[in-house]
Amino acid sequence: MDIIKGYAYILEDDISTDDIVPSHTLTMRDSNDMVKHTLEFIDPYFSKNVDKGNIIIAGENFGTGSSREEAVHVFKLLGIKAVVARSFARIYFRNLMNNGIPAISLKWDLNQFVKEDVIEISLLKGIIINKTKNITLNFEKIPKFLMNILESDGVINQLKKIL
């Protein structure tokens, strides 16, 4: 896993797991049923238009709140390719990586990304390119052991190989 291509979807600071999967959906036993509710209080069309916004570019403290891993499962099912944030809530960070979605920490600012900008990321080089704006930004490379988890498309697949 190295190059990731997609379109930017911009979110502000403090997006919580309650925002991503609202409480009223939590007793749905199948994450597939939750998908259409993803971020519904912020953008009711998010799940419909996800192909034009499959790389999340978010502010500080992304994924704050509960352990509910459904908040990552719905992203996985929707085909979100990576989440870039100024900072992550730690449980959400782990849940993303554990499910094979790269979590990239980057101090970006509002004039660098706009919704639907064409994005290309190289995980190995630690760069994110906004092709629409012709901007290249560097981020701290993901540690080797986490890259291994991403390469396996999640920690369960990785564990299966070892056990």
Place this chain on the structure above:
Amino acid sequence: MSYTLAEKILKTHSNVDEISPGQFVEAVIDLIMVHEQLGGRIHLEYKKLGLDTVWDPNKIFFILDHWVPAPTISAAQMHQDCRKFAEEYGFIHNMGMDKGICHQVLPEMGFARPGMLIVGSDSHTTTYGTFNCLSTGIGATDVSVVFATGKLWFKVPESIKINLHGHFEKGTMAKDFILSLIGDISTKGAIYKSLEFHGDGVKNLTIDSRMTITNMVVEAGAKFGIFLPDDRLKEWLAKRTSKQYRNVVPDETAEYQRELIYDLSEITPTVAKPSNPGNIAKVEEVEGTEINQAFLGGCTNGRMEDLRIAAKILEGKKIHPKVRMIVTPASKEIYLQALKEGLLEIFLRANAIVTNSTCGACIGGHLGVLGPNEVCISSTNRNFKGRMGDPTSEVYLASPATVTASAIKGSIRDPRGLI
């Protein structure tokens, strides 16, 4: 080398000679707590690994608490999934649904002791830091990893030292302190960090109060919140466990990312306004805000200290006719004690509704869900949009004293003067 509490405990659980912030370690887990929110999903994930057993069925604390008793068919099915999981793998500490909320029941039963490393499938697992152990929340996949291997990777956090002095004035509680702290450092202020509580003010804090504080450190982003051991803790543990434990204290020359000092006597009633726990205000700034519901309970503030202060304020009074007050004790043990002390009668005579022990209202699940545009003052820990019900409803987080004073008045009010 000198170490903070987080560094010390992570070091004793990892096979490393030295430890410092930023380092990744693989640590041995002493105990893992799982409830029904992720139980069924963990079962599905775990099955993918093709294992017939878990690493240690004696180190798993399994409980149903979020939707108990089941309010819907789908919740009942979640419980069925969980029971099947527990039976299939022979979890020894399978608590069922009658004991109460995980973060209260687990310490009550003596499962959280000094020096331990505990994880749980719930972000408020940080609560157990009151008991001088490291504890934090993880997701379903991480739980599967622990179930299979008994280990988990951790990034060693930097620590923030918080020195507490003095004691609370009447009408002010631990909730007011932790809300003030979150306001001061922000909801991002402790991301990936461990908050360590020091100072001569700690001895003035009951175990109940400390649990309110460690419960909500995660609202400042913290990975751990941990208290130093003292006589109060020793006394508490003596009643709960006969197991041996070793207290952990940080080295005097340990390095902290920052230090903060609080005089508890300067803390005043504080609220978090909608819709973020970091949206902090003094109670006087929001006084007069009309409310539809007052909620007292949950893992943040459903303990004896909380119920006693509420009963003291409510005794001989009625809640405002336009307000519904819901009281949810944090555990069956607390429910029984409150019954014995006559507190439940005071609540019922004041026209409050007393429920069984559950996370129900706090997560907008059941037993107190908010309708469109309703306003609730709540002793819980989160007030995100839609957290307790309809997305247009609003939640103010406050202390049990402020919640109760507001329930009587029908609008938010300062509890000082009523106690």
